[in-house]
Amino acid sequence: MGRSISSHHHLLFSSLVIFTLLLNHVHATKKCYIVYLGAHSHGPTPSSADLEIATSSHYDLLASILGSEENAKEAIIYSYNKQINGFAAMLEEEQAAQIAKNGKVVSVFLSKEHKLHTTRSWEFVGLRGNDINSAWQKGRFGENTIIANIDSGTKLK
Known part of the structure; x- marks a missing residue:
């Protein structure tokens, strides 16, 4: 009976090794x-x-x-x-x-993935809407102005 258990362990171990090798090759x-x-x-x-x-x-x-x-x-x-x-x-x-x-x-x-530094570009460049004398207000809140167009390469799913 001891020999039977040993052969089962050997078979199980061999199967596990073969499965691992195949899995590594496939993936x-x-x-x-x-x-x-x-x-x-x-x-x-x-x-x-x-x-x-x-x-x-x-x-x-x-x-x-x-x-x-x-x-x-x-x-x-x-x-x-x-x-x-x-x-x-x-x-x-x-x-x-x-x-x-x-x-x-x-x-x-x-190909390397780069993280965006900000998603709130107005705040990122220091333009806040609550200050009356801010550049944001003086610039009429960016009306008729394109500051930047950045293609991050990110695809929407």
Whole structure:
């Protein structure tokens, strides 16, 4: 009976080890990488066909690393097909290193998330509405004035 319990423990332990190895392989850490390809050949005023060709070339390039266009379409988050030539994709570190070796690729870098410093910009720059002599009041509360337009890259869900 002691031998039976020992073999069950061995089987359980072996199964746990195999499961852990498989789980680690399946859930390899993917991060968002930006793949920069330099300037577009289509120039500053691209047609819709030019934009489609650029995006298609991004899928083709990534498919050469990931094995299929379907995998590339799943991985690509955004295709930069107007002003800059490149794409953002969810990749494993090894995949990012592999694509960086391609002669068409200028650079590959990890996308970094930046936190906004404020969501209350009037208060952030010291403009308060309750002081009669404040710059805020003297400037007519910003009427007809654009102070800044910042694209944080955040997508609403």
